[in-house]
Amino acid sequence: MTRIVVALGGNAIARAGERGTWEEARAHARQAVAPLAKLAKKGHEVVLTHGNGPQVGNLLLQQESVRDVPPLPLDAVGAATQGWIGYLLQQELGTALLRAHVPRTVVPIVTRVEVNARDPAFKSPSKPVGRYYEENEAHLLMKQKGWVMRHDMARGGWRRIVPSPLPRRLVEGGALRSLLDAGLGRRVVPIVAGGGGVPVVERGKGRYEGVEAVIDKDRTASLIATSVGASELAILTDVPYVCAAFHTPRERRIGRTTPDALRRLLENGEFGEGSMRPKVEAALDFQDHGGTRAVITDIDHFSAALRGQAGTVLEPLHED
């Protein structure tokens, strides 16, 4: 029996080119949770996490569009997406578990992730969020709310830019681990730290203040896996393998590999900043903290990857 943390990518909820309806989200979620029910059926303990990029963007857009209703801050909007995406996955995974005759309850938990108030990311915000604004509106918002905004040449509008600090600690991590260690991992499937978690900083010992930032969900997945003492971490995305030199003539798939080999490719700059790099870093980070195996693949190859027959599988060299 293994304790495994699974991180679902954005395509488990929405895909480019679609309208983004609830029915589309349900269909994608249904497909994404199928291999998780199989894992649970085998007796493994499963902890689930997920992204929220497009969803937090849409909700912000809506928050900023009704004059008489003051918008929630970004941290609270993130918590709202943990609520509804958690519910979506709870419904679909609940049904899949039932069909597989696995008596487990899916329990989405609103989860905060502590970041360091001195993280350099706070000095150089990098992630665009929310809607596009006209120049005069943008100047007003920068002045009134202290937002950092950037002009987007391609779209011809101004957009808010927020920091993306590194996750440091799962605030609810101790409680989650107690729950699992009390044997509840065979009764429940927790869904935690959706969208990378709600970012908070510590102001005085143990008192947390929300911050308007976004945390990379793969980095948080690695932190979750370490916090709950998981032996496996699976990062599910929209490609079956990590590729080195992606989209170049010398592109090649990475199958089974070791931390040392993967780290060399990372240091060579083989992975794209906004795509594979955070996933590779998360997998390596998990290994550095004693994880047994990290897998990066897509939903269709997930079961095979766990048998070592597909996907990018990161394992230390065993001397046997």
Next chain:
Amino acid sequence: MTRIVVALGGNAIARAGERGTWEEARAHARQAVAPLAKLAKKGHEVVLTHGNGPQVGNLLLQQESVRDVPPLPLDAVGAATQGWIGYLLQQELGTALLRAHVPRTVVPIVTRVEVNARDPAFKSPSKPVGRYYEENEAHLLMKQKGWVMRHDMARGGWRRIVPSPLPRRLVEGGALRSLLDAGLGRRVVPIVAGGGGVPVVERGKGRYEGVEAVIDKDRTASLIATSVGASELAILTDVPYVCAAFHTPRERRIGRTTPDALRRLLENGEFGEGSMRPKVEAALDFQDHGGTRAVITDIDHFSAALRGQAGTVLEPLHED
């Protein structure tokens, strides 16, 4: 040591006449959670629930206001409010617990509540939700989405009306009870079934489908209390006492009372449909299911009410 379920009323988050900002919500929440930290300090197990009426209304308004982003259905919007209100209370209660030196983690859980697909409420929707529409828009929505809408004379607009069925079962109730019975009630404070819970109906054994409805949060509070085997239920609202014949010359406060006496007043029609009646019914329902004590009061009188020195306190007659 007592297991107590506390239901926070709407004034724990927002008050009439305010703008409804995040800062206002934080200030109210901070005040509302203060007595809960005291309860936990005394060693009691606390399970928290809360309303979401104005918040779900605002979020729906925003959902319906951006042309390019399809709105989420009402059940998912309810789950989103469980997310952000859960986070709000988690932050403020977390800080209050810390200051009281109580090492407990606040864990908001997305919770579904099963309602009966044959509940008569589905045939006579009664709760107005979301924004006001013009007559031609309203007719289109009724035709396209099958909404039930009603013309509001006072405001001169059309509004969607949804059913308010009775809560039947907490879908995550078994898991919650396992968690508490494993002794985790002294490690965590669960926040569950916010806004009365996300309403679902069972379609085939154990497969739940969301429905666009709202559930009375006090009724759900009673169900939570019964599901987790709590001995006490506290319903916190904006008045210190339930009054009989409220706002009439023969108005009188109800202090300590028995189920029989309170039921007689209820049957006499002494309590207003939209205000005290559901609270009184919830308190009686909890008693009917073996609860020891139910309290209805406001935040300021809560601690005194638990000592039997304030509030409306419902207890069976003890023959001693």
